[in-house]
Amino acid sequence: MNPRSDLAAYACHPAASRGRRHPETPAPTRSEYQRDRDRIVHSTAFRRLVYKTQVFLNHEGDLFRTRLTHSLEVAQLGRSIARSLRIDEDLVEAISLAHDLGHTPFGHAGQDALHECMADHGGFEHNLQSLRVVDRLEERYPHFDGLNLTFETREGILKHCSKVHAQQIEEAEPGGVGGRFLRREQPSLEAQLCNLADEIAYNAHDIDDGVRSGLITLDQLREVPLFDEYRHAAQAAHPHLNEVAMHRRLLYEAIRLMLSAQVYDVIDATSAALARAAPASADAVRLSAPLVCFSEPMREQSVVLKRFLFKNLYRHAQVMETTGRAKQVVRDLFTAYLQSPHEMKPAFAQQASAGDMAVKARAIADFIAGMTDRFAVREHQRLTGLRLLD
Known part of the structure; x- marks a missing residue:
């Protein structure tokens, strides 16, 4: 594990990395x-x-x-x-x-x-x-x-x-x-x-x-x-x-x-x-x-x-007016998936159905967090019939 000559001693040298979990x-x-x-x-x-x-x-x-x-x-x-x-x-x-x-x-x-x-x-x-x-x-x-x-x-x-x-x-x-x-x-x-x-x-x-x-x-x-x-x-x-x-x-x-x-x-x-x-x-x-x-x-x-x-x-x-509507979209999505986990993509729906309430909630959070803005807006409209953001 020879350190790179272009890096200072206090740098993280890739050859001396603490490695990967696998x-x-x-x-x-x-x-x-x-x-x-x-x-x-x-x-x-x-x-x-x-x-x-x-x-x-x-x-x-x-x-x-x-x-x-x-x-x-x-x-x-x-x-x-x-x-x-x-x-x-x-x-x-x-x-x-x-x-x-x-x-x-x-x-x-x-x-x-x-x-x-x-x-x-x-x-x-x-x-x-x-x-x-x-x-x-x-x-x-x-x-x-x-x-x-x-x-x-x-x-x-x-x-x-x-x-x-x-x-x-x-x-x-x-x-x-x-x-x-x-x-x-x-x-x-x-x-x-x-x-x-x-x-x-x-x-x-x-x-x-x-x-x-x-x-x-x-x-x-x-x-x-x-x-x-x-x-x-x-x-x-x-x-x-x-x-x-x-x-x-x-x-x-x-x-x-x-x-x-x-x-x-x-x-x-x-x-x-x-x-x-x-x-x-x-x-x-x-x-x-x-x-x-x-x-x-x-x-x-x-x-x-x-x-x-x-x-x-x-x-x-x-900005605050738009922020308020955006928060409502996320809250509504979370509530909808909590009531109907099968509305999520299969992998997240399966995870949500396989554990206790904490596991279910985390699966929903993972699904929502991974959304883009426009996918979240479409999903919200699909599930609620409302269009809060244009």
């Missing part, structure tokens, strides 16, 4: 993390992301981000930063592409509704569901369920986890991906980077989609110092962008400059943190404080941006 012969031309990435890209759950909501429902416009395009943007940002930090780009990409595989239709609205429906049966959380997708729900291989990904990719997918769920995972898989939450350890640098790249990506593209939708304006964004700084920089460098007809290009240029500044800030701040902590291995990283980070000024500016988006976009009356 042993497999190594591939002759790909590293273990490249194999993970490829399996994720070819999975059914990954393809579904193209029709799953990010902020705006999929039918509301062809150019708004979906879970798929968001995941691709996270992967692009993550790889760019990973190369400068000399950590494994393939692992970063694999985690980035898989981190939202467990998201429900209709984004966070669907997740919240499904969590309410599952309140008496362990709840629902999309990080846990993403792990469930790659460990159990994908059916592609003859001898095991799931994608049989490496420990390191699965560790990165499980971004958050309650103590109760961590204990359940640890009981089922001693020494597995749940243990770090019980020991209060950090994940790998690659996983930490994906978490931050996720934040950078959605803050930037939600500005773009928010302005495109007309729900927020360039004038409103003067309240956000992080964006306004780069809007002024773009105007100073390219005065013709002040013309009304050029405002779309002004938006793009300001976002581009803002993204670049955040990427360079993460590289500088993380490099400084690594120099101070001096971890000699990936395992040493897990015993350190979090190391992938913004500088404090950038962190403060990012918080202001997030608060602005929460207030002016995510809680906009138009």
